[in-house]
Amino acid sequence: xxxxxxxxxxxxxxxxxxxxxxxxxxxxxxxxxxxxxxxxxxxxxxxxxxxxxxxxxxxxxxxxxxxxxxxxxxxxxxxxxxxxxxxxxxxxxxxxxxxxxxxxxxxxxxxxxxxxxxxxxxxxxxxxxxxxxxxxxxxxxxxxxxxxxxxxxxxxxxxxxxxxxxxxxxxxxxxxxxxxxxxxxxxxxxxxxxxxxxxxxxxxxxxxxxxxxxxxxxxxxxxxxxxxxxxxxxxxxxxxxxxxxxxxxxxxxxxxxxxxxxxxxxxxxxxxxxxxxxxxxxxx
Amino acid sequence: xxxxxxxxxxxxxxxxxxxxxxxxxxxxxxxxxxxxxxxxxxxxxxxxxxxxxxxxxxxxxxxxxxxxxxxxxxxxxxxxxxxxxxxxxxxxxxxxxxxxxxxxxxxxxxxxxxxxxxxxxxxxxxxxxxxxxxxxxxxxxxxxxxxxxxxxxxxxxxxxxxxxxxxxxxxxxxxxxxxxxxxxxxxxxxxxxxxxxxxxxxxxxxxxxxxxxxxxxxxxxxxxxxxxxxxx
Numbered sequence: 001x002x003x004x005x006x007x008x009x010x011x012x013x014x015x016x017x018x019x020x021x022x023x024x025x026x027x028x029x030x031x032x033x034x035x036x037x038x039x040x041x042x043x044x045x046x047x048x049x050x051x052x053x054x055x056x057x058x059x060x061x062x063x064x065x066x067x068x069x070x071x072x073x074x075x076x077x078x079x080x081x082x083x084x085x086x087x088x089x090x091x092x093x094x095x096x097x098x099x100x101x102x103x104x105x106x107x108x109x110x111x112x113x114x115x116x117x118x119x120x121x122x123x124x125x126x127x128x129x130x131x132x133x134x135x136x137x138x139x140x141x142x143x144x145x146x147x148x149x150x151x152x153x154x155x156x157x158x159x160x161x162x163x164x165x166x167x168x169x170x171x172x173x174x175x176x177x178x179x180x181x182x183x184x185x186x187x188x189x190x191x192x193x194x195x196x197x198x199x200x201x202x203x204x205x206x207x208x209x210x211x212x213x214x215x216x217x218x219x220x221x222x223x224x225x226x227x228x229x230x231x232x233x234x235x236x237x238x239x240x241x242x243x244x245x246x247x248x249x250x251x252x253x254x255x256x257x258x259x260x261x262x263x264x265x266x267x268x269x270x271x272x273x274x275x276x277x278x279x280x281x282x283x284x
Numbered sequence: 285x286x287x288x289x290x291x292x293x294x295x296x297x298x299x300x301x302x303x304x305x306x307x308x309x310x311x312x313x314x315x316x317x318x319x320x321x322x323x324x325x326x327x328x329x330x331x332x333x334x335x336x337x338x339x340x341x342x343x344x345x346x347x348x349x350x351x352x353x354x355x356x357x358x359x360x361x362x363x364x365x366x367x368x369x370x371x372x373x374x375x376x377x378x379x380x381x382x383x384x385x386x387x388x389x390x391x392x393x394x395x396x397x398x399x400x401x402x403x404x405x406x407x408x409x410x411x412x413x414x415x416x417x418x419x420x421x422x423x424x425x426x427x428x429x430x431x432x433x434x435x436x437x438x439x440x441x442x443x444x445x446x447x448x449x450x451x452x453x454x455x456x457x458x459x460x461x462x463x464x465x466x467x468x469x470x471x472x473x474x475x476x477x478x479x480x481x482x483x484x485x486x487x488x489x490x491x492x493x494x495x496x497x498x499x500x501x502x503x504x505x506x507x508x509x510x511x512x513x514x515x516x
Contacts (some may be wrong), residue, residue, distance in 0.1 A: 039341045049410075049414060051410050051413070051414075073413075074410070074413045074414050075413055075414075075417065076416075076417065077414075079414055080414070081410070081411065081414050083407045083410075083411065085405070085407065087405055087408040087410070087428070088408070088411075089408060089411075089412075089426055090430055091426070091429035091430050093347045100412075100415060100417075100425070101415040102416075133448075140411070140415075143415075144415065144416070216377070245431035282323070
């Protein structure tokens with residue numbers, strides 16, 4: 001069980017807010033942390049890692065990490081942290097990056113095998129692709145055998161196919177090592193696939209907390225289903241207008257009336273939904 | 285021509301390089317912890333320390349030399365302490381030259397190191413802390429290996445700058461052959477005694493060495509910059 005009760009002033013975009021989070025997290029669970037930029041997601045992860053100071057308490061499985069201004073150093077917390085920009089050690093090979101954390105060649109070999117990176121073990125980070133570097137970062141974080149795995153938008157710089165693959169690997173590692181995982185993500189698909197609980201953070205406060213299904217469902221009024229996407233094009237065929245919309249990794253076509261088409265601009269975020277049978281496209 | 289070159293006494297050059305080598309080693313160990321501290325601190329004392337350490341860049345060497353001479357003379361507390369404890373006089377002696385050179389070349393060692401440390405990805409250092417490594421272990425195993433171009437610049441420029449110093453050395457060390465008469469002081473004396481030929485040989489050697497050293501540094505940094513550029 002992880003108990004968090006912290007306060008920390010935030011200064012994002014010149015506006016002063018306070019990050020105030022009170023949470024209990026079941027050991028071994030997978031938590032997604034979502035919310036707009038500047039809402040304190042990264043700061044919360046950094047406080048949990050001991051990289052930033054805060055008031056309050058953090059207790060992890062009976063161990064006190066933070067209490068009355070006394071913080072356990074990051075070195076002493078059993079954590080794994082995967083940064084958005086990987087932050088690998090450029091002067092070390094893939095294997096050395098892993099062994100730097102802990103001299104455990106068997107564990108390193110196991111992790112590299114799980115992520116299909118054995119053949120690249122002797123390579124230096126700057127010779128690897130983004131996806132490969134992120135895998136190394138993930139393996140490096142697991143070398144600590146962390147109680148708490150913190151992932152700060154680990155997949156945001158990768159293409160969709162690579163994201164899906166790495167999501168699978170993250171889930172495998174999470175289960176294999178029985179860690180508690182907190183992952184910052186903006187991708188509803190990713191959150192749904194991985195997390196059992198999602199926290200929505202806005203201006204330093206948790207505004208929603210629950211299962212991904214309930215928190216992420218964006219239907220409005222009598223709409224039966226609705227998706228957010230990007231309007232790529234409006235094609236005119238005779239009197240019909242066809243909207244081409246990218247939703248997640250899919251492209252869909254929706255028929256529009258002329259008046260509907262007139263309100264929409266290409267490149268806009270739109271919501272595709274249906275009330276009965278005919279899907280409608282309106283501004284999101 | 286060759287006979288001329290061989291007939292010249294090169295003792296001042298040997299002395300210059302000895303002084304530069306000792307100064308570089310001493311300054312490296314003094315500057316390393318300070319640069320590491322300055323690169324990571326948010327202390328209000330930072331600009332003060334930075335301004336003090338940069339003074340030798342802007343001060344005339346004679347001003348620097350004057351104060352160093354006063355501070356190191358046998359009448360001063362520092363000079364008296366060295367005289368009593370180690371039995372060495374810090375004025376007009378080689379140890380005195382080392383102290384003066386360290387003060388004079390200090391910013392040339394400190395600034396590249398500090399700049400190198402500041403250019404490092406902060407999260408990379410944090411990853412090392414999370415991996416259980418102390419700041420000291422992180423300094424030697426992660427930070428230093430990843431600032432090789434800055435490290436090389438610091439060492440070479442400090443060395444070259446010490447070889448090239450004149451005013452401070454003359455004021456603090458004078459011109460005692462084999463003890464404080466370094467190459468730059470020797471050149472000055474050749475000109476004063478109108479021995480232009482030897483002065484020319486000495487000067488040409490200085491130009492050549494300086495160019496080769498700088499060229500090597502820039503070539504190395506150019507190659508290395510490309511390799512590590514993506515991570516900084």
